[in-house]
Amino acid sequence: MKIWIARHGQTELNRKKLMQGRTDAPLNEKGIAQAKQSRKNIGDVHFDAVYASPLQRAILTGSIIGDVDPSEIIVDPRIIETDFGRYEKRRYYALGLPMTHDRLLDDAQDLSRAAHSGDH
Numbered sequence: 001m002k003i004w005i006a007r008h009g010q011t012e013l014n015r016k017k018l019m020q021g022r023t024d025a026p027l028n029e030k031g032i033a034q035a036k037q038s039r040k041n042i043g044d045v046h047f048d049a050v051y052a053s054p055l056q057r058a059i060l061t062g063s064i065i066g067d068v069d070p071s072e073i074i075v076d077p078r079i080i081e082t083d084f085g086r087y088e089k090r091r092y093y094a095l096g097l098p099m100t101h102d103r104l105l106d107d108a109q110d111l112s113r114a115a116h117s118g119d120h
Contacts (some may be wrong), residue, residue: 004042004047004065006038006062006065007061007062008031008057008058008061009025009027009030009032009033009035009057009059009060010027010028010030010033011025011026011028011031013089014024014031015030017093018091018092019087019088019089019090019091019092020081020089021082021084021085021087021088022055022080022082022083022084023088023089024056024057025057026056026060027060027061031057031061032060032064035060038064038065038100039065039067040059041097046067047066047067047068047090048112049085050066050068050072050073050074051073051074051075052073052074052076052078053075053076053077053079053080053081054080055080058073059073
């Protein structure tokens, strides 16, 4: 059995470098393009099941990458994003967080390259 994990594509809150937890921000054009590119990168892989949190950005990303209708996504609230509370929609660079969105993207790209090179 193989389990694939993907992060949702970009939203306007991501683009603006704002904390985004449970705010249900949709994918922007770049986020949709990222999901489509991810689907293209994995080729003809068929998924027996696609899970997502209840957030629309996760459902749409899962639908695109999984190549299934959004109604076929198994929505599981246990995998929803962290609730950032009062930090929601605040600039994350101003919060002093050691990990930034750009660092997370770099790590995700490294993982993607490793997965495609067979180093897993």
